[in-house]
Amino acid sequence: MYGTRGAGARAAATAVGAALLLAGCSSSGSAGGNGKSRAGTDIAQRPKGTDPYWVDPDGNAARQVAAYRKAGKTAEADRISRIAEQPTGEWLGPENPEAEARGLTRAARQADRTALLVLYDIPHRDCGQFSQGGAADGDAYRAWIEGAARGIGDRRATVILEPDAVLHMVDGCTPDAFHEERYDLLRGAVARLGALPNTRVYLDAGNAGWQQPDQIFRPLQRAGVAQADGFAVNVSNFSSTQDSIAYGKQLSAKVGGKHFVVDTSRNGNGPYTDGDPRERWCNPPGRALGEAPTTRTADPLADAYLWVKRPGESDGTCKGGPKAGDWWPAYALKLAGAGD
Numbered sequence: 001m002y003g004t005r006g007a008g009a010r011a012a013a014t015a016v017g018a019a020l021l022l023a024g025c026s027s028s029g030s031a032g033g034n035g036k037s038r039a040g041t042d043i044a045q046r047p048k049g050t051d052p053y054w055v056d057p058d059g060n061a062a063r064q065v066a067a068y069r070k071a072g073k074t075a076e077a078d079r080i081s082r083i084a085e086q087p088t089g090e091w092l093g094p095e096n097p098e099a100e101a102r103g104l105t106r107a108a109r110q111a112d113r114t115a116l117l118v119l120y121d122i123p124h125r126d127c128g129q130f131s132q133g134g135a136a137d138g139d140a141y142r143a144w145i146e147g148a149a150r151g152i153g154d155r156r157a158t159v160i161l162e163p164d165a166v167l168h169m170v171d172g173c174t175p176d177a178f179h180e181e182r183y184d185l186l187r188g189a190v191a192r193l194g195a196l197p198n199t200r201v202y203l204d205a206g207n208a209g210w211q212q213p214d215q216i217f218r219p220l221q222r223a224g225v226a227q228a229d230g231f232a233v234n235v236s237n238f239s240s241t242q243d244s245i246a247y248g249k250q251l252s253a254k255v256g257g258k259h260f261v262v263d264t265s266r267n268g269n270g271p272y273t274d275g276d277p278r279e280r281w282c283n284p285p286g287r288a289l290g291e292a293p294t295t296r297t298a299d300p301l302a303d304a305y306l307w308v309k310r311p312g313e314s315d316g317t318c319k320g321g322p323k324a325g326d327w328w329p330a331y332a333l334k335l336a337g338a339g340d
Helices: 007-022 060-070 072-082 097-110 138-152 177-196 212-224 242-255 327-338
Strands: 115-119 159-160 199-204 230-233 261-263 302-306
Touching: 007 242, 060 072, 060 230, 060 327, 097 138, 097 159, 115 138, 138 177, 159 177, 159 302, 177 199, 177 212, 212 242, 230 242, 242 261, 242 302
Parallel strands: 115 159, 159 199, 199 230, 230 261, 261 302
Antiparallel strands: none
């Protein structure tokens, strides 16, 4: 529904470069011994007390900053730095989740931070839209989750589990024939990841724009939210932080007081209200970065504001965008420059 990131584009690079990432992060949290990342930028970690999540010093945004600086485009580089300097979700690819998870969590541990991972490979995901795909069947998905869990091991990680997977069973997007298996797969994933000693698991629970906590709370319960650390709201969406917290609190009251996290990556100007309602979620114009990632939120039930969706990566081939998950510099500049 949201065209959330298909992480395959970075899967091979992350798996192959995992060891190199370790060399790029000093124990003090800087990019390296000379203060530079492999991308050639001064991307450092954020203050741990308010933002414990790992910043990738060599992500798409960091590389774009380096390219703009090399070309003498200082203003553009400064804008994209607003993205590059923040921790964003690392969406594991389908091919080698164990190697990716291991490389990312090792890099985060080397910097004394927590990896923010997004697991998005449920069979029949995205209902055939821009991020269609996912595991071939239930057994393949269980093996994929097992690989991710082995890769994380005892290192610190916060996992956002399966954007849209529960919501699409409620809104009719996912056919009824797949529901029982999906509930079983989600419960199994929550149990396996939740058993890791330093991993927190948040099951995706839709967004405030949907406004149906009465319809989704029982499916969340069937999917294992009671065994999770909580749930995530507004993933890859644009609802305001205020509305997202209100939605999260309503839902929390129905699922045993569970805490939640809010994706604030692109909600600075709230949701888009023009154009075809069926595609307002996909690369909407005029949006802006939201609150920076932090564990200091406006409500005690909200554990963190996170940038789960990676700002500047396309939702899909709509409104002139590249395929889902691809870096889109023009859109990134608009997100980062809104309000200037």
